[in-house]
Amino acid sequence: MSENTKVMRAKDVTGALRARTVGPVHTPGDEGHERSRTGIQLMDRHEPDAVVEAATAEDVRAAVTVAAAHGVPVAAQRTGHGHGVGMDEGILVDTRRLSGVRIDPERRTARVEAGATWRDVIEAASPHGLAPLSGSSPDVGVVSYLLGGGLSLLGRRHGYAADHVRSLDLVTPDGKHTRVDERTGPETFWALRGGGSSFGLVTGVEFDLFPVARLYGGGLYLDATDTPDILDLWRRWADDTPEEMTSGVSALRYPDMEGVPDHLRGRPIVQISAAWSGPPERGPALLAPLRSAAPVLMDTLRELPYADSGAVFDDQDDRAGFRGEGLMVRDPGPEALTALLRTVLADRPFMSVVWLRHLGGAMARPPRTPSAVGHRGASHALSALTFTGPDGVDTAGMADLRSEVAGLFADRALGTSSNLSFGPVEAERVRSMYEPATLRRLVELRDRMDPHRRIHTNRPLPPTV
Secondary structure: OHHHHHHHHHHHHHHHHHHOOOOEEEOOOOHHHHHHOOOOOOOOOOOEEEEEOOOHHHHHHHHHHHHHHHOEEEEEEEEOOOOOOOOOOOOEEEEOOOOOOEEEEOOEEEEEEEEEHHHHHHHHHHHHHOOOOOOOOOOHHHHHHHOOOOOOOOOOOOOOOHHHHHEEEEEEOHHHHHHEEOOOOOHHHHOOOOOOOOOOOOEEEEEEOOOOOOEEEEEEEEEEEOOOHHHHHHHHHHHHOOOOEEEEEEEEOOOOOOOOOOOOOOOEEEEEEEOOOOOOHHHHHHHHHHHHHOEEEEEEOOEEEEEHHOOOOOOOOEEOOOOEEEEOOOOOOOHHHHHHHHHOOOOOOOOOEEEEEEEEEHHHHHOOOOOOOOOOOOOOOEEEEOOOOOOOEEOOOOHHHHHHHHHHHHEEEEOOOOOOOOOOOOOOHHHHOOOHHHHHHHHHHHHHOOOOEEEEEOOOOOOOO
16 A cells, blocks of 8 residues: 555544544644553554544444444554554554443442543442452553453452453444343353453443452562572462462562662562452461561561552553563472573573462352353463563563573463463464363354454454364
8 A cells, every 4th residue: 555545544534533523533643643552562552544532432433433434443442551463554542531430339340431440440449348350450451451351369269350240331343332241242241251352342341349448468579599499389388378368479680780779689589479358367377488488678568458459569560662471371380480480580681570370269160151261270370571672672582581481381381361461462372362162252253243354452363263
């Protein structure tokens, strides 16, 4: 397509959008276009013909309708945490203006708009003594998290967040706006909960809340210099904890440079993060064995309101370029965990974080209403996250590190994690996010709903099974 043709197409698309939407429409070069197309992930930026800052659900429907009429793709984005391959044409729907949250304390539910983050929900639910099944970062968008399954701080107690979705409002690729639940549109309802965003743009969702007002949680920062089996010690401890305990462990070597606290500077660190949602007074005793596992360099464990739950894992949430390999693993053995620690703590640039999250409990049990969430048999989720240099290119050795970490668990990996994979995901890795029967069902539904592949998604389902 010639450059002149692209310009004319973008002009036509923009004009059609402005005639049908309430929210502002941005074109390349506008400040709003630049802001919306990036998000927190600074790599693989979108290059759409136009950006719509949707002010209403009808704006979303208009964007899908215009995209279909002009034969271009359409996508939605709120924060960009799970950003994959950027679009190079079409319409990007920025949902930041659609951030409404409505709490029903009697039914213990929340209904949220497409652009709400978990922080929005937590702040609205906390005054009622209720909590959502939010993840480790409260600044992640609700919708994308739920479409990927949702690994929650309360997951071992209540299951995947997607399993507790009651209904979704969806604009299908043909421009129809509909509400789906287990009675109306059961196949689409099944697919959206864990199967990704290949079936349309979600404008709202209703889900369950739980009576959790406070946690005992935070992090233990341990010196791993003389404890090569510290990851396996954590694994054995976690396996014996009640389902009210969700924990994870990460490993990194802090650089020996100014600005790093002296007690962390140059040291190999294992950070154990824990969230105990049972009686808070039991928390210290449950975590006591970990305090004697290795020298404690920093201890942030405490009783805290659920509104402060983002402090438990203390995720990095600055805008950056990053890549991430996420695996669902069954029963990692001590040898692999010892090798993992040795690999991560080798003399490398300070550009990576590798962590394991303990699963099981309610996440291993089938939900009341079946969903497309895959690999419930996994006992752990593994994430190898690496940051890019200022030029947006992988720093030397970082791609090799991700591959090396994944290779340590090749014989124990059930497949790829949707929520924990960052950057472009090739078709084979998308295939491995689901069991074969689930994948076949998802692809067949996608082919019926979006035969022309108008929906641009971070995790595109393969063309065929």
